[in-house]
Amino acid sequence: MDFYFQNPHPYPYHHPHNSVSMASSSPEIEALSDYLMLDDYVDHQDSRSSQSAESSEKATFRGVGPRIAFRTKSELDIMDDGYKWRKYGKKSVKSSPNLRNYYKCSSGGCGVKKRVERDRDDSSYVITTYEGVHNHESPFTTYYTPISFLHSDTFACTNPTLQTTN
């Protein structure tokens, strides 16, 4: 897998009770460390995955949209990002001693998936990988619209396909 770090992350983590992108008041979430940009064409850089086991994670996860991965220091395996997710699988993968969980967006017609696993090097971190673009607003935005969030330079979304407002 090829990915690289960037900060700040563009994905709309805007849940007030689990606001990873902002100063965290939650004891479980101490700090956001990184987000990872996964891209099929980015193969010129191997900033982190020096193990061959990582690169053996091949294109089986390729699919229907952009992939974004977050690396978050959290004791919680799943983080409420405002969307409803339904777990559909769990696997132990060779590249990590930890289990990997598979989720789909439970909204009808929305095929966005995410994987959640613990960092193989530091199990206090959780790696969450999103694939695809939601074809609907977050249920959360019905009563909380992160307009200022999306318009701020700090949290500007660099990937237009990820913007939740349209």
Place this chain on the structure above:
DNA sequence: CGGGTTTGACCTGCGC
């Protein structure tokens, strides 16, 4: 009873 989780089986791609 409806929706989410669990979990083993199944599918698919890839390397040998």
Place this chain on the structure above:
DNA sequence: GCGCAGGTCAAACCCG
């Protein structure tokens, strides 16, 4: 072709 590894399915189960 075979085996391995990762991803998905789906029936059983759980819980509010």
